[in-house]
């Protein structure tokens with residue numbers, strides 16, 4: 001039998017009607033919904049008088065347009081956002097969907113809470129009206145973002161029309177050096193293949209550097225697959241995965257757990273499986289990465305200089321960022337540090353930031369905002385005393401949500417401000433109109449918060 | 464879904480590469496809970512002169528776009544904004560995956576051409592920016608300034624667009640198979 005990739009296997013196990021001229025119809029095991037991309041889909045159900053086929057496979061949370069300063073919504077603060085979040089409440093109630101709403105102790109960024117409650121599991125097909133659904137691929141689940149029309153399709157049929165993608169192996173060999181995180185790895189990968197490099201593909205991350213990563217790090221890696229153009233990213237499940245999932249509220253229990261793990265162990269690419277594309281990277285050569293432009297592909301080692309503006313796109317980007325070719329980024333002044341988002345808001349990330357901020361102060365010219373990915377993470381961090389470290393350093397410690405990753409609430413940059421952000425998109429205006437974003441790891445962000453300028457975190461590591 | 468068979472119109476030529484959906488419609492406009500009116504917010508921050516420098520831009524139904532148009536966020540609002548603004552056909556050398564799906568589902572045709580053909584259209588447009596172009600989905604052909612450029616759209620997508628077939632209806636017609644699949648799990 002022809003050897004198969006992990007993606008081939010998960011795909012095949014979800015085909016309801018095979019692909020012909022028409023795309024395949026595939027079954028979806030978990031549909032995550034949030035306030036921004038679901039209201040029009042629920043309207044569609046109502047208009048067509050359809051039921052929600054599988055409320056038991058649907059899970060909702062509010063994350064994008066909620067404030068992170070309080071858990072009480074006031075309509076006059078932002079009437080549109082208030083109505084959007086309230087609409088999610090009523091839609092979920094009407095159609096019987098479990099909702100981790102703003103007051104729930106399980107609330108959080110949709111891609112943080114899926115794994116946290118154990119709903120995200122190896123081998124599942126998972127979708128959400130959000131491109132960073134790729135995050136869940138860290139568990140060996142086929143997970144990708146869909147549009148609102150497709151959200152409606154899944155609500156009504158628990159199925160999607162899909163064409164099979166190509167296989168793209170991203171192998172990271174070797175061992176990462178001290179201070180190098182999954183964020184640096186994925187920024188490096190995207191800087192190499194470009195933001196369209198993975199279009200039409202599903203990434204599978206392999207190699208010893210990936211095997212050595214914990215689940216938080218693997219989620220960071222898969223999270224930004226879409227930034228490389230791939231709809232999904234995968235890491236084959238292993239002991240690290242099972243360890244993470246064991247005992248979570250929605251994980252299987254008892255004999256069911258053993259059966260599940262036995263099944264999950266089969267979820268890996270066969271020896272000799274063929275990939276359509278491949279890139280092999282020596283992980284030990286990766287340096288701390290930072291973005292200098294207006295898409296994540298415009299990233300470089302933090303010690304490098306801004307490249308020459310070869311094409312129109314780069315010229316425009318440097319103009320927007322007010323940076324000059326040949327200029328180093330090190331020591332460039334910054335105004336804001338944002339640590340959070342579905343890329344870097346989990347315990348590993350917060351601990352990393354705290355390891356730098358402990359006993360240090362945020363520079364007086366910098367506003368540092370730290371936003372945990374979920375209510376559970378907030379609680380855990382507080383149990384460990386991380387919040388005290390952050391507050392003592394002069395950073396703001398917030399409630400869970402998307403916050404300054406997308407600037408749909410009050411958390412945003414002023415025009416012209418520079419931020420170092422642990423989020424995933426440095427697009428023009430992403431963190432507020434006119435705001436200038438530099439993407440980096442939580443370690444780099446924290447180190448730069450302390451000095452008030454772009455800083456090589458390796459200077460601050462404990463010797 | 465709205466049908467689409469043939470579109471004849473003047474053309475907007477905006478070929479910057481890697482235009483993302485945050486640029487097409489910034490996130491702060493995504494709070495509305497219906498699908499209409501997003502055209503007013505199209506390219507709200509970017510305001511590209513290629514679009515807004517044209518007096519009749521909202522009457523032009525065809526846009527020549529750059530490579531990897533629609534990358535980034537999955538927000539379907541981007542397509543709602545383009546359609547509401549007036550666009551029915553987008554022509555590029557490559558579209559981002561999710562954006563392409565979203566477009567087809569909203570009756571907006573994405574035509575992917577080889578770079579040479581795309582460049583021919585751009586060159587002709589530069590000579591005469593007010594010339595009319597015809598994009599014929601039935602014949603899978605673009606007519607512009609004496610050029611005739613063939614393109615292909617997958618036959619399923621083509622039929623959906625030509626006949627205004629709704630994909631959800633298509634999926635739901637497979638109820639028996641879905642039921643059987645669920646039962647076997």
Ligand code: SF4
Nearest residue numbers: 132341342402405406
């Ligand atoms: S944190 Fe940012 S990227 Fe992640 S889901 Fe929220 S808005 Fe999207």
